[in-house]
Amino acid sequence: MNFQICSGNQEKAGVTKQKDIISFFVQAAGNSACNLLLYPKDNGPVRKIPMEVQKNDETVYTVGIRGLDWKNYDYNYEINGEEVTDLYARRITGREIWADETRRPREQKAEPFVPEKEKKRMERELPAVNHVSSKQQLREKGTAGKIKSSFYFSDFSWKDKDFRRIKKEDMIIYKLHVRGFSMGMQGTDRRKGTVEAVERKLDYLKELGVTTLLFMPLYEFEEIIMLDKTKVQEHPRDLINYWGYTSGSYFAPKASYLGKNHDPDNLKRLIQKMHEKEMECILEFYFPEKTNPHLIIEVLHYWHREYHVDGFRLMGIPAVAELAALDGGLSGCKLFFESFREELAKDSERFGPLLFTYNDGFLYGVRRSLNHQGGSIHEFACQMRRQQAHQGFVNFIAENNGFTLWDSFSYEHKHNEQNREENRDGNDWNCSGNCGQEGISRKRQVNELRKRQVKNALTVLFFAQGIPMLWMGDECVNSQQGNNNAYCQDNETGWKDWKRSAAGKQMSVYVKQLSGIRKHYSMLRSPRPFQLQDYQNRGCPDLSYHSDGAWKMDFDRNQGFIGMFYSGTYAGMKESLYVAYNFQRVSQKFALPGGMKWKLLLNTAKEPAVPQEPENLMDIREIQVERQSVCLLSGTESAESLPEQELSGKQSGESKSGTKIKGRGR
Incomplete structure (x- = not known):
């Protein structure tokens, strides 16, 4: 071993490299015994x-x-006799194989949790972290398969300096799970379940009109659910944390997602x-409540700087988000x-990131x-007009946490029996x-209504006005058979279906048409709130509501219909x-x-919903x-002017909006 021990860098946590010196920096309580453990590969x-x-x-x-x-080499730290991975590790070894059962403690395979006495016995059986005499001893004690920190010094040459972030009004988000997105692909391609498979499908996503990919956790986490006496037995012992919403090695991408050489x-x-194709990358991060806020900020800085990530969805602590x-x-x-x-978003002295509200308010309002x-x-x-000038709003009617879009119109009740928690x-x-029958149906009338309802939902x-977000597979009527909590379903239930049924193909075409309509008619995606008034004296309001009578809407009657006119x-x-x-x-x-010539561009009651030529x-x-x-x-305005009676009604109605709004107002 031809290396020399010297003083380390005292300014930056984790591992740094300066010329031929590798520095290691770790924090621990005062008077701790700290050692670096080097593992030859x-x-x-x-x-x-x-x-x-x-x-x-x-x-x-x-x-x-x-x-x-x-x-x-790989490495870990030993702090007061306990071996730990580096909190700042840029790479983790030992989890290259997804859900490798060799990582599960053998006691856990036979018991619902690991008793404390067994944990202590397992710890005693681990080899000493001092010099190990032979490879055979390492194999016998199992250290060759343990989780270790690893080095990552990249000379990757970025070529995306001309990439510009996408305006909020132009965004269409597609949320996906790296593994679930591609494991259902046909064939035996080794790239399935990895970022390489996602790269293969970028053109597919681009054709849908997608501008932004939102990835479920990509950082290194343990998908095997480890149970001990401190945890309530909430899940069967051999299920998988497929989604990844747990703590992890936040600076390291998940090795089993990386593809060739786990690079x-x-x-x-x-x-x-993605940047070459003018697409953005957004990553989700889950941080437990006690996570150091400063560490969270460091994590975000690192991924933005090192991986050119365009944004983050934070899950956890409101104070940290602020x-x-x-x-x-x-x-x-x-x-x-x-x-x-909104006060934070519009603060002129705030020079931080662009802000976006992400919650399920739109989902419930529309589904009801x-x-x-x-x-x-x-x-x-x-x-439908949820918008603010200084921040964006993400709209979705389905995502991973709940029913798929198709299942939202196929199941009145959840069917999570496959999770083995008695539903x-x-x-x-x-x-x-x-739509008249629970679950899979052979009735043509039921299936036709379901397809219409999915089209209605996608149209909405x-x-x-906010940013539309599609959940993986909803563009092709993906179903989870009524499972609304597929957190542990690393199988066809939780994977996107790539078999491309006739209904799935038709729906994908419809999504492409909708994204084209949204792109062409900019009034649908105005970046500023509608005023419901003719504040620029253009002859009619920017947005007005209608019913069975023009320019009037009585919200108190709560009728199940509404007309929305965009000037x-x-x-x-x-x-x-x-x-x-x-x-x-x-x-x-x-x-x-009145006073307009009309064309029918879309009708979800017809097939196809979008005719080749407007009617x-x-x-x-x-x-x-x-x-x-x-x-x-x-x-478009016809040659004839508006009838005088209607024009005077618009100018002297009950609301400056031109819409006679009763009840709850605007």
């Missing part, structure tokens, strides 16, 4: 190297090594390829959290209306429906849009603003919309 003798406490900080321990051939550079190649929102080092990033105060679960048409209208887990309040999602003049377009939402189980007449409706004044369907019309 050829299973040679383990070296234990004492670390020095710093004179100006008794909690900092460092050591430097000159001439270390770091590519041939972190493969993740960088994916992100660079701290990150104020961090100038994250300027240029996007930050997603359950909610942000679609499934006749006590929905409020007033709440629906508010959700106790998962949310009981789903605002879902089954893409025509809402094209406020978007710099000659065309205006009218969207008729009929959630009732009967057809409904909608009154249209000319001329200057009609009303339209009949079939039950449980949505119609989209475009209108």
Whole structure:
């Protein structure tokens, strides 16, 4: 071993490299005994190297090594006799194989939890961390398979300096699980379950109109659920933490997701390829309540700097989310959290990341209306125009935590028996429906209604003002057979189905059409809140509500339908849009603003929902919309002016909006 011990870098935690010196920095309580453990990759003798406490900080321990051939070593720390991985490790070895059962303690295989006495016996059986005499002894004691910290010094050459973040009004998010997204692909490609497989499908996602990928946890975590006496037995002992919402090695990407040679550079190649295709990368991070806030900020800085990640969705501590929102080092990033105060978002002296609210308010508001679960048409209208000038809102009707979009209209009740918790887990309040039969059905009428309802939901999602987010597989009617908590389903239940059924192909085409409509008609995705007024004297409000009478809406009646008229003049377009939402189980007449020639662009009651050529409706004044369907019309002003009676009504009505709104107001 041709290396020399020297002083280490005292300024930066973790492992750093300066010329030929590798420095190790760890923090521990004062008067601790700290050692560096070096593990040769050829299973040679383990070296234990004492670390020095710093004179100006008794909690900092460092050591430097000159001439270390770091590519041939792994390492850990020993603190007061307990071996631990490096909190700042850029790479972790020992979890390259997903859900490798050899990592599960053998006592846990036979018992629901590991008793304390067995834990102590297991610890006694671990080999001493001092010099180990032979490879045979290492194999016998099992240290060759333990979890270790590893080195990562990358010379990856980034070529994405021209990439510009995507405006909030142009974003379409697709949320996915790296493994679940690709394990269902046909064939035996070794890349399945890795970021390399995601890279293969970027064109597929781009064709859907997706601009932004939101990844479920990509950091290194233990998917095998380890139980001990401190945990309540909530889950069967041999299930897998498939989703990854747990603590982990936050600076290290998950080795089993990385593909060839488990190289972190493969993740960088994916992100660079995404940037080449003008797509963003957003990562989810779960931090337990007691996580050091400063560590969280360091984690975000590292992924933004090292992996060129474009944003983060934080799960956990509200105070930390606000701290990150104020961090100038994250300027240029996007930050997603359950909610942000508008005062914080619009603070002119805040130079942190762009802020985005991510919660399930839109999901419940829309599902209640679609499934006749006590929905409020007033709440629906508010959700459809949910927007603020200084932050964005993410809208979704399905995500990983709940039913898929198809299952939202196929199951009234959760069916989580496969989780082996007697169906106790998962949310009981789903605002879902089954269209007349629970679960899989052969009835044509049931399946046709389900397809229409999914189209209705997708239409609502893409025509809402906020940012639409699709959950993996919802573009092709993916089902989890009624499981609304697939946290442990590392199988076809939790994977995206790539078999491409006829219904799935049709729905994927429809998603592409919706994203095209949203992109073309900018009034649907205005970055600023609608005022419901003609504040620029354009002749009509920017957005107005209609019912069976033009320019009026009585929210107190809570009828299951509403017409929304988007003025094209406020978007710099000659065309205006009218969207008729009929959630009732009967057809409904909608009154249209006069003085316009109309074209029918979309009707979810028809197949295909989007005709090859728009249907000319001329200057009609009303339209009949079939039950449980949505119609989209475009209108241009006709040569004839508006009738004088209607014009005067717009100018002197009960509301400056031009819409006679009764009840709950705007």
